[in-house]
Amino acid sequence: MDNSFTRYRLYIAMLLLFLIVLGGTIWALRRPEPTALTIITPTPRPTATLASILVDVRGAVAKPGVYTLAPGSRMQDALALAGDVLADAETRNLNLARRLNDGEQIYVPMMGEATIPPPASPGRSGAVAIKTPLGKINVNTATLEELDALPGIGPVIAQRIIDYRSQNGAFERIEDLKQVRGIGDAVLAQIEDWVTLQ
Secondary structure, three states: OHHHHHHHHHHHHHHHHHHHHHHHHHHHHHOOOOOOOOOOOOOOOOOOOOOOEEEEEEEOEOOOEEEEEOOOOEHHHHHHHOOOEOOOEOOOOOOOOOEOOOOEEEEEOEOOOOOOOOOOOOOOOOOOOOOOOOOOEEOOOOOHHHHHOOOOOOHHHHHHHHHHHHHHOOOOOHHHHHHOOOOOHHHHHHHOOOEEOO
16 A cells, blocks of 8 residues: 555646646636726816907007907007007097907098098997998009908908009909909999099
């Protein structure tokens, strides 16, 4: 009997080793995985950024130009940035408390200069501002800024008028303006009382 135990001792040792490895494997597989600590930081909400507005100040001011203002700014804020009005400026028709809109132009006339009542500004009612020049504009000699002051004409069409007359010569009739891309019957009807050829 002693002899048989010695003979099987190697097999018994291998069986015990196998059972230990098997038990360790089962224990390792059944053991819960350590959970990684995940820190979740809340994403900050985007803050509303207030867009600035651009206003073009011209006429009888110390420093004419385009100025950037905060939304809700008043006319007096724009004039302050432009170095205030000149001594010979006509300010009776200016509403210094009026709120400004993006892309607006402020023109401060000189004393004795012919003025046209200021156009309606876009407001809550949805009315759209109508541009009107301060007198008849000669389309054959007008600058880009003067042409841009015409109702229905923006800076792009004003440049097209200048390009057309430099390539084709002076306009001979008001109707010739329809040769400029972007000017049709409707636009011509808006500007014909404000333009001249001389």
